Amino acid sequence: MSTTNLPIDKVNKMTYEEFIECFGNVVEHCSLCAAAVWRERPFRDAQCLATCFGDFIDRLPISGKEGILRLHPDLAGRLAQAGKLTSESTREQANAGLGRMSGEEQQRMNRLNERYKDKFGFPFVICARENKKDAILHGLEERLENSPQTESITGANEVKKICRLRILDIVNPNSQLTHSPL
Amino acid sequence: MSTTNLPIDKVNKMTYEEFIECFGNVVEHCSLCAAAVWRERPFRDAQCLATCFGDFIDRLPISGKEGILRLHPDLAGRLAQAGKLTSESTREQANAGLGRMSGEEQQRMNRLNERYKDKFGFPFVICARENKKDAILHGLEERLENSPQTESITGANEVKKICRLRILDIVNPNSQLTHSPL
Numbered sequence: 001m002s003t004t005n006l007p008i009d010k011v012n013k014m015t016y017e018e019f020i021e022c023f024g025n026v027v028e029h030c031s032l033c034a035a036a037v038w039r040e041r042p043f044r045d046a047q048c049l050a051t052c053f054g055d056f057i058d059r060l061p062i063s064g065k066e067g068i069l070r071l072h073p074d075l076a077g078r079l080a081q082a083g084k085l086t087s088e089s090t091r092e093q094a095n096a097g098l099g100r101m102s103g104e105e106q107q108r109m110n111r112l113n114e115r116y117k118d119k120f121g122f123p124f125v126i127c128a129r130e131n132k133k134d135a136i137l138h139g140l141e142e143r144l145e146n147s148p149q150t151e152s153i154t155g156a157n158e159v160k161k162i163c164r165l166r167i168l169d170i171v172n173p174n175s176q177l178t179h180s181p182l
Numbered sequence: 183m184s185t186t187n188l189p190i191d192k193v194n195k196m197t198y199e200e201f202i203e204c205f206g207n208v209v210e211h212c213s214l215c216a217a218a219v220w221r222e223r224p225f226r227d228a229q230c231l232a233t234c235f236g237d238f239i240d241r242l243p244i245s246g247k248e249g250i251l252r253l254h255p256d257l258a259g260r261l262a263q264a265g266k267l268t269s270e271s272t273r274e275q276a277n278a279g280l281g282r283m284s285g286e287e288q289q290r291m292n293r294l295n296e297r298y299k300d301k302f303g304f305p306f307v308i309c310a311r312e313n314k315k316d317a318i319l320h321g322l323e324e325r326l327e328n329s330p331q332t333e334s335i336t337g338a339n340e341v342k343k344i345c346r347l348r349i350l351d352i353v354n355p356n357s358q359l360t361h362s363p364l
Contacts (some may be wrong), residue, residue: 016252016303032214036249039303059243067218070198121198121221 007175011049012042025086026053026166027159029071033057046171050164057156057163062149065156069122072159074113075136076101077123088166096128096136105133112140119144120151127161189357193231194224207268208235208348209341211253215239228353232346239338239345244331247338251304254341256295257318258283259305270348278310278318287319294322302330309343 006022014022016038024031036056043049057068073079073089076098085093093099101109116124124140131139143151188204196204198220206213218238225231239250255261255271258280267275275281283291298306306322313321325333 020252030214031253032212032246032249034249035252036243036245038252039245039248056243056245060246061218061238061241063218063221063238064214064242064246066221067214067216070202070217070220071213 004170005172006170007172008043008045008049008177009175011171012177014038022170023167025088026163026170027057027068028073028086028089028162030068033068033163042177044177045175046167046173047164049171050160050167053163053167054160057160060156062152065152066122068159069125069152069155072123072125074117074123075126075128075140076106076109077113092128092162096131097133098128098136101133105137108137109140112137112144116140116144120148122152122155125155125158125162127158127165129165130161186352187354188352189354190225190227190231190359191357193353194359196220204352205349207270208345208352209239209250210255210268210271210344212250215250215345224359226359227357228349228355229346231353232342232349235345235349236342239342242338244334247334248304250341251307251334251337254305254307256299256305257308257310257322258288258291259295274310274344278313279315280310280318283315287315290319291322294319294326298322298326301326302333304334304337307337307340307344309340309347311347312343 011019011022016035019038019041020031020034023034023037027033033053033056037049037052040052043052057065060068073085076093079085080090080093080098083090098109113124124143126136126139128136143154146154193201193204198217201220201223202213202216205216205219209215215235215238219231219234222234225234239247242250255267258275261267262272262275262280265272280291295306306325308318308321310318325336328336
């Protein structure tokens with residue numbers, strides 16, 4: 001089955017195995033989100049599906065939100081440099097210009113990432129598709145001042161934005177539920 | 183780092199990346215659990231670590247508990263027959279005698295698994311190391327009568343038993359925290 005531009009009716013007919021296969025990485029490395037959200041079908045459209053993922057993330061305890069952040073790679077970090085990111089992360093980080101940093105910018109990014117992880121115990125997550133390199137570096141510095149509680153919620157909200165954009169890459173955004181298959 | 187018979191002090195010194203690598207599959211295919219539980223360190227001992235995983239599962243909404251079940255393979259199902267289970271599941275299912283079923287038993291298991299998934303929308307999960315083939319087939323028939331709500335909680339409790347035994351395979355059960363590394 002092709003997994004771009006899917007009509008929502010096709011999504012609603014998926015078994016849970018197919019659904020997890022298709023949407024298992026819209027939240028990075030956290031297929032539990034897709035596995036949980038499947039029960040909410042039929043979905044009216046792509047936006048509605050994204051909202052279900054967001055609601056599930058919101059309902060997780062703080063430890064779960066932090067856990068989701070810990071499953072994310074460092075921005076422009078070791079995995080990116082070794083070419084070992086998921087295909088989704090690779091594209092997103094490249095679009096933000098993170099592959100075209102000067103040596104100095106790269107060092108600044110590494111330093112800030114480390115300070116962030118030391119302080120919070122999870123990596124800095126930001127929706128790279130909505131930000132460019134400079135805004136990301138600025139955001140990192142600014143968010144380092146937050147409290148851990150605030151920052152786990154800020155990070156989770158960025159995960160929700162990334163998730164919505166990844167879903168819109170998979171499901172045709174104009175497609176509407178025409179009938180309930182259940 | 184060897185990942186059997188680890189002293190708890192070593193576990194408590196792990197970064198979250200190391201911890202997720204080591205404990206990411208004690209809940210089958212659900213590394214979010216390990217990612218969430220890391221914040222609870224230092225752990226006093228292996229039992230205490232297992233209890234933290236159990237508490238996290240308990241705090242998930244019903245959709246999350248169901249999601250965890252959906253990340254499990256069918257017992258003695260297609261993946262087992264194709265040799266594509268995780269190493270943990272392979273060993274557990276073999277110990278329960280699920281690899282030595284007659285054709286008739288295999289058909290009965292497949293039929294019951296399908297009925298169970300049709301009714302509940304997630305697969306039948308049982309701690310195979312605490313049950314043998316006959317008890318498992320009997321349990322499947324019995325649990326088919328439960329309500330979906332009861333069954334998601336029963337299934338989650340089985341996941342907790344599996345998780346505890348997998349942790350005791352990794353961490354030396356006699357090892358105690360000698361000092362807090364944090």
